[in-house]
Amino acid sequence: MLLFYPVPPALNLDTVWTQGLRNANDAPVHLHVSLDAAQQETDGPILVVDATALPSVPSDPITRDGLVQVSHVPSAAVQNLDPYRPPHPVAAGGGYVTRSLPEDIAVLLIHRRGVWDLPKGHQDPGEDLETCALREVKEEVGIKTLHLRRPLGTTQHGYPDGDMYAVKTTYWYLMQTPERSFSPEQNEGIRRVAWARWSVASQHIGYETLRRHMAHVESAVRTALG
Structure with missing residues (x-):
């Protein structure tokens, strides 16, 4: 899970690099759960925070304002600070291609860059997400016939992209x-x-974010396949 912090004008990024994010008088630090909401709050720098690297996150963390309150953010949890790269959104679509087995389910995996993954890819301009997901899966596994059953939520991760920091949201089906x-x-x-x-796929997928998502959607997938 990625969180986003609009940097106040008075805060120097070098201070964040050395001390992390911490408010005076131990006031909580408020982080946005959406990049869009953070961008609406400021024209200045926005820090991308890896929630899994925070010292503690409440069990029910999101407030009515779409914020997460934490005591502080260590510098190691900030993903786009060395050097600072402005975050920008990237959308993608992907698929859990499945088939029923006797008392089990099989899922189709791809092996890319030395790790097992699920097929997915970037959304083209003007393309809706369902069309994107179907196109990308067909292209990556080399098939012509593919049926979309239902949406399965999203995953999000970030990575350096030249002078920017990509915040990639993948919509799964x-x-x-x-x-x-x-x-x-x-x-x-x-x-x-x-x-x-x-069970084998969930152990061998090469990305922690996707392993967590598989655990989250397993019940829905098994119910949909009967």
């Missing part, structure tokens, strides 16, 4: 295909496409 022969999209660095039982 439950999908099914009758095809059983696949052709990895080699020019995207995909080397293998393979079915795996859900």
Whole structure:
């Protein structure tokens, strides 16, 4: 989970780098849960905070104002500070391509850049998210027939993107295909496409954010597939 902090004019970024974010008199630090909300508050710098690197987050953290209150933010939790890169949003679509097994579920994985992943890709200009997700999955696993069953929420992660810091939100969908022969999209660095039982896939996915998402949606997927 990423959080966002609009930097007040009086706060120097060098201070954040050395001391983190901490208010006087131990007042809580307020972090936005959405980049858009943070951008509406300021034209200045916005810091991207990795919630998993915070010392403590309340069990029910989001206030009515869409904020998260924390005691402080250590500098190590700030993702876009060394050097400072302004955050910008990136949208993507991806798929949990599944099929039923006797007393289990299989999900289709891709192997890219040395790790197992789920097929996904960036949204093209003017493209809706469902069309994006179907197109990207078809291209990456090399199939023609793919059916979208239902949305499965989103994941979010960030990464340096030149002089900017990309905040990527991936919209996930439950999908099914009758095809059983696949052709990895080699020019995207995909080397293998393979079915795996859900429990095996959730252990071998190479990204913690996606492993957490698999655990979150497992019940919904099993219910949808009956």
